[in-house]
Amino acid sequence: MTTTLQQRSSANVWDRFCEWITSTENRIYIGWFGVLMIPTLLAATTCFIIAFIAAPPVDIDGIREPVAGSLIYGNNIISGAVVPSSNAIGLH
Structure with a gap:
């Protein structure tokens, strides 16, 4: 029985x-x-x-009334949303 080894280069x-x-x-x-x-x-x-599933409520207007859009906070597929926040701008 003969075994042949073939070397491969990393550039290849x-x-x-x-x-x-x-x-x-x-x-x-x-x-x-x-x-x-x-x-x-x-x-x-x-x-x-x-x-969409687990985002926390967000204070959109700055009037201390958080808006929840995720499924965990009672929304369904139709009313669910990822609510943007001005705080997220500072995060980026």
Whole structure:
């Protein structure tokens, strides 16, 4: 029985990845924009879903009357919302 070992260089892996990303032979073309867009959209979608379910009430008007939009605080799918806050601007 003969065993053959084949060495792969690390640069070869990067070259194959680059060719796969930019290949138009794929079923769905990803491209370099897709390499950045897909993980960003997944993170944003995950954050939105978590906020839709469990975001705390927010004081929108500054009159100390919090507005709750998440499902945990009694809203349903139709009336639920991710309520923006001016405090979130300072967070970014």
